Amino acid sequence: MSNETVRIQFSEMQDKLETILCKYRFPAGKAQICARIITESTCDGVLSHGLARFPRLINQTENGEIDPQAEPELVNSQAASEQWDGRHGIGIYNAVKVTDSITARARENGIAIAGLRNTSHWLRAGTYGWRAVEQGCAFICWTNTIPIMPAWNSGKSILGNNPLVIAVPSQDGNHIVLDMAMAQYSYGKLDLYRRSGSKLPYPGGYNKHGKLTIDPSEILETGMPLPVGYWKGSAMAFVLDMLAAVLSDGKATMDVDSVENDISQVFIAIPLTKPGQMHIAELLKKAVTDFASAPDKNGNFPRYPGQNIPEIRKENIEKGIPVPARLWNNIAKY
Amino acid sequence: MSNETVRIQFSEMQDKLETILCKYRFPAGKAQICARIITESTCDGVLSHGLARFPRLINQTENGEIDPQAEPELVNSQAASEQWDGRHGIGIYNAVKVTDSITARARENGIAIAGLRNTSHWLRAGTYGWRAVEQGCAFICWTNTIPIMPAWNSGKSILGNNPLVIAVPSQDGNHIVLDMAMAQYSYGKLDLYRRSGSKLPYPGGYNKHGKLTIDPSEILETGMPLPVGYWKGSAMAFVLDMLAAVLSDGKATMDVDSVENDISQVFIAIPLTKPGQMHIAELLKKAVTDFASAPDKNGNFPRYPGQNIPEIRKENIEKGIPVPARLWNNIAKY
Secondary structure, eight states: OTTOEEEEOHHHHHHHHHHHHHHTTOOHHHHHHHHHHHHHHHHTTOGGGTGGGHHHHHHHHHTTSSOTTOOOEEEEEETTEEEEEOTTOOHHHHHHHHHHHHHHHHHHHSOEEEEEEEEOOOSOTHHHHHHHHHTTEEEEEEEOOSSOEEOTTBSSEEEOOOOEEEEEOOTTSOOEEEEEOSBSSOHHHHHHHHHTTOOOSSOOEEOTTSOEESOHHHHHHHTOBOBTTTHHHHHHHHHHHHHHHHHHTOOOGGGSOTTOOSEEEEEEEEEOOSTTTTTHHHHHHHHHHHHHTOBOTTSOOOOOTTTTHHHHHHHHHHHOEEEEHHHHHHHHTO | OTTOEEEEOHHHHHHHHHHHHHHTTOOHHHHHHHHHHHHHHHHTTOGGGTGGGHHHHHHHHHTTSSOTTOOOEEEEEETTEEEEEOTTOOHHHHHHHHHHHHHHHHHHHSOEEEEEEEEOOOSOTHHHHHHHHHTTEEEEEEEOOSSOEEOTTBSSEEEOOOOEEEEEOOTTSOOEEEEEOSBSSOHHHHHHHHHTTOOOSSOOEEOTTSOEESOHHHHHHHTOBOBTTTHHHHHHHHHHHHHHHHHHTOOOGGGSOTTOOSEEEEEEEEEOOSTTTTTHHHHHHHHHHHHHTOBOTTSOOOOOTTTTHHHHHHHHHHHOEEEEHHHHHHHHTO
C-alpha cells in the first residue's frame, strides 16, 4: 500500500504544480516554468530531484526562505561574461533565466559564462544541461551546497557535494549529459539502499568510528558520505566551490546559510557552430559501437551519460509518469 | 646505488635540457620554453611528468612522432573562441602558446576558450593552470589520451584518463590548482607501489579475472586501472573526450594514434577582474582555518589542491631539484 505507484500524465502533473505554485504567490510565468521543469525531471526518471522535492519547495516558500516574487538581477556584464544576483528566489527559475541569457550571449561570442549568487536549490542539475543542448550549446555548470560531505582527511562534513554538469549536444537529439555530484552516493541513494535493507556495492562513506563502510544506515548516521575517488573528489568539490564563490561574488560552502538560499553557481555555454564541431552524432555512433564491442565478463557494456534518458522520457510520456501514490496524494492536498 | 638521488640546480637542469633540445632541431625559443617547463615541473615535485619523460620526448622526436619545427596554427577564431591545429608539434609548446593566447583574449571578453587538435603529450597538466593563475586568470583545461582505462562495464581499456585542471588565482600567490586524471591511480603511481612491494591503500583496478584489486602488479598486467568513483569517473572521462574532440575538430580517444601525437585539448581562461572576484585570498584563509578545525581521528587535516607546491618549489630551488642519479646520467649522454 505505502509503496504503491501511480502514473500521472505529463500535462496533469504540470498543471497541478503550476496551480499550487500560483497559490503560493509565484507569478504565473514563473510558476509555469518551474512546474514544467519539475515535471520534466520526474518524467526523465529523476523523482528525487523532481516531484519528491516539491513539498519542501512549498515549505521553504511558506517559511520565507524562498521569495516567490524575487526576480534575478543581472548585476554585471562584460562581452562574454555575466554576474547575477538570485535574490533568494526559486533556484529553478533563476538558473533557467541565467542559462537562457548565457546561451544567447555565447552565440555572439563563441562562449559565455555567468556566476549566480544568492540562489536556492536548482533541483536537478542536469535540467540546465538538457536545456542548453536543445539550443545547440555545449554546457558546463555547477553549484555549491551546504556542507554535507567530508573533505579528505577531515573528521566532519565541511564540503558540499557540488553537482557538476557537462553536456554536449548532438544534432540527432542523442545528447550527452553528465550530471554528477562529488559524493560517491547521494543521500537519496543511500536512503533507498537503507529502506530496501541492502548494502552498498562499494564503500560509500564513514561510520562513527571513522572507518569506510558499505552500510548505508551507518553513513546516514554520521552524515559523512565518501567523496568520489577519495582525495580526488574532495579536491574537485573544493575547487568548484571556490570558483563558484569567486565568479559569482557569492558565498562559499562554509558561509552558506543552513536554509541554503544563498548558494553560488556557474554556467558556461559554448555554441557548436565552428567547422567540424557538428560531427558529434557521428562520433557518438562510433563510440556506441566501440562500447558494444567491449562487454565485461558478465556481458554488460558501457553506456554514455544521458543515453538512457530519451527511452525513459518516451515511455513516461506515453504511459504517464510513475510517482509514489502517497507523494501524489500529499501534493493533491496543497 | 640504483636508487641514488642527486640534486641539480634549476638553472643547470634548464640549460642542459635546452642544449639537448636545440641539438634535436628544436628552434631556440621553443627549446627554451620546453626546457623551462620540464624543469619547473620537476622542481615542483612532479618528476613523473617532468624530467622522467624527457628521454621519451627525445625518442619521439628522433622517430618523427613529434615534429620539432612545427608551429601551432590558429585555424579559426571568433570573439572569445579559438581553434588551433598543433600540427604534431611538441605538446608543451603548443599548450603554452594556446594558454597565452587565450588568457589575453579572455581579458577582452571576460572569458575565452580554445580547442587544440593534433598535439602531443603536454606532460604535466597543471603547468597550464599554474601559468594562467600567474596571469590572474582562473583556468580550466583538459586533454584526451590514448585508451588506457576501462569504461564502466567494459572488459577492456577504451577510455583515456583525460587529465583535468581547474585553477583559481589568489592575489597572495597561494593559488589553487587541481590537476587530476580520471583514473584513481596513475600508471606511474601504480609502478611506484609495485617497485616498493606495497599494496594500494584502496582498490585501483582490475585483475585478469575482472575483479577489483589492491595489487599494483595485477593492474599493470591487465592495463585496467579503475576510474575515479567507478561509473562516475568513467562517465566524466568520456564526456571530456567527446567535448575535446568536438571543440578542437580533432580526434577522440578511440581514433587517436598509438604514438599519441594527435590528441585533443580544451583551454578555458576566466580573468578575475569583476567586483568581488578578488576575495579569493580571504576565502582561502578562511577555508584553511576551517580545515584546521576539522582533523580526522588520526590528527590529519585537509589541504587544498596545490597547497603544498610553493613549499616544495622553494626547497628545491634552494637545495637543488632531486632526481634519480641514473636518469640524470642518462640525460647527460644526449
